[in-house]
Amino acid sequence: MAPDVLVVGAGPTGLATACGLLRQGVSVRVVDRAEGPAVTSRANFLHARGSEVLDRLGALRELPEESLRAMMITTYLGDRPIASLRFGDPGLRTAAPPMVVSQARVEAALRDRLAELGAAVEWGSTLVDLQQDSTGVTAVLGTGESVRTGWVVGCDGAGSVTRRLAGIGFPGVRISERYLLADLHIDWDLDRSGTTGWVSPAGMIGAMPMPSPNADLWRLIAYDPAEGGVKPSEREIVERFRRIVPERTGRSDARIRDATWVSLFTVHRRLAEVYRRGRVLLAGDAAHVHAPFGGQGMLTGLGDAENLAWKLGLIVNGRADESLLDSYEAERRPLATQVLRGTTAVTKVNIAAGPVGRFLRDRLLVPVLNLPWVQRWATYSASQLWVSYRRGPLGTARLTREPRPGDRVPDLHCVCPDGAVSRLYAELRGRFAVLTPGAEEQGGVASVQRRPGKHVVFLRYVDDRREMWLVRPDGHLAWRGRDVSLLERWLTTALSTGRAKR
Missing domain, CATH: 3.30.70.2450 (Alpha-Beta Plaits)
Structure with a gap:
């Protein structure tokens, strides 16, 4: 049977995309040109945001127990320590603090989750051609097999064949x-x-x-x-x-x-001109590549995967219009631009060769890293927990109480319809969540199911919040307020136009 989506590339981004789609009942094939899984990787650091994505996918597993907590970075000038930067838990109720863990091990956990969801990676399968029309994409693999699919997601790295075949430019510098x-x-x-x-x-x-x-x-x-x-x-x-x-x-x-x-x-340092061309989309290193310093590569790719999967899943299931995909690039590409700038700056600091550059680094910049507030800022910045889509088409930049629509929502304790106490992230499972103050309000918001259908879950707060919150499948706030009709209007507008307002 033809898959709804063909995912090209079985790294963290491709595997997370596939898992996210499968959780929504979307049929997926995952192909990779490699002959088998990688046993090691350049990437070996996972920040808190990445742990949250894995947690929501059900793929975090024993990674926190298997990892190291080597969170202190000590810098020497000769034999003299000149700075110590401590990466700690950001203190925001995350799934796990920063972890030293190989990307290969993260991939293994995601493959286990993929198998539980009923799929497996097809190794030794190279994408060699693709042709798209108004109803789907015909992809040709190196084996000669022709695969008809609704969508192709290229997660095949910096040298992406998917990107080249789609005719998407990848400007930048080496x-x-x-x-x-x-x-x-x-x-x-x-x-x-x-x-x-x-x-x-x-x-x-x-x-x-x-x-x-x-x-x-x-x-x-x-x-x-x-x-x-x-x-x-x-x-x-x-x-x-x-x-x-x-x-x-x-x-x-x-x-x-x-x-x-x-x-x-x-x-x-490269950034794709666009993240989508027709029915072909890019994520992870296929869309952006930069210096590895700061552990931002795998982290940003996992964020791409989660953002794309819930939107594409709703579209495949007939619950949203294709215009919702416009918000994927609008939300994720600005972040990639920011990551490219940050990693480039770190690279320049690391390799400062001239006497002036070395003086500024060794005598001025490095000592500043010892300041406690700088260390707290570094931990928070590297974690990507600050990522917000409030300025994107589904958010709002107007001044309201935080979190604002588009901001990350903490992993709150909540009450399920059966009365069991749980965690918000554990209940999302690729769905929207409507959080209400009490059971009475839950009965009043059941009408919001008309648009997302089964892709919404109703939960109650365990504290005394009085507003209703609509939380996106990726843990960001979609809407907040007291009027159910406005909640329904937000869902209808966002899922039919890809924007919070018409």
Whole structure:
């Protein structure tokens, strides 16, 4: 049977998109050109917003218990510590505090959830062509199979074939900075309770502890200007780390034994011209790519997936007009632009080569990071819990009490129709939630089901709030007020036009 949606790419973004759609009863096929799952990844940090997305998808699982809490980043200038930045729990009732966990492990948890929802990744399946018309898309795979589907979502990374076949431009720049990466077994007495970085005239180097039975596995990253454009072999990368570590850190006691994984990358900064062309949509690295500093890549992709899945699911189920998809790009592309700017600024700080740049970084900027309010701001900023769509087509920028429509709603305790106490995020399950003060009001708002149908759940507050709230499937506030007719009007308008107001 033809799937409603073909998802291309089985990384975190593609898997989260597929899980979100399946939860709404949408049929999905997931294809990936790789021959099998990745065993490791460059990304190994998940902030609080990412944990919330996984929690709402039912895919968080044991990741918090399996991860490390290496939340302290200590920066050295030579052998002298000059700054300590602590990433803590933002204190906003999140599903989990920041975690050091491999993207590969996140993907495994999402694949488990995908299997529970009745689907599996089709490995070794490459998208080679697609043609779309007014009713759907015909995609051709490398096996020669032709797949007829309603929609294609490209989550196939920076080199996205989906994006190219859809004719969507990917302007930006390839920055000359090159970095070496390796997971190495190292004998040294470096503190594993946090990440350590060294600034040096020769370039930055950082060491992050990785989960391992013997507590000796480390992820090293080092700035390594390309020498003649020659790509080093895996053995040469390890040998280069053996030379770089004592030179830049002053740690002559470090004995690098062997590597479990090595890689290198050159920083790109690119943003897709549009996120949608007809029935083809982009998400994750296929839509935006940037420097990996700050752990924003996987985090932003998971946010794309959740935002897109609930909207596309309603459309496939006949509960919303295609115009609702316009709000996907309107809400997510500005965030990607902001992330690109932020990661570019961090990159420039990390590789400051000139004497003026190094002075500003080492003597002025780095010490500021020791200030408590700066550390709180850094934790909150990196978490993406601040993300709001109040200025988007489904939000409102007018001054009202917070949260305003478009803002994130905390994971409130709530009462289910059967009287059981639960959490808001656990009850969303890809649906809207109507929160009311009491059972009487619940009976009065049942009419709102006319538009979203089964894609809405009715809950009661456990506290003394008096307003009704309509919460979107991605945990953002859609509407607040006391008049049920205005709530119905919001749903009708938003789902038929993609805007909160006509």
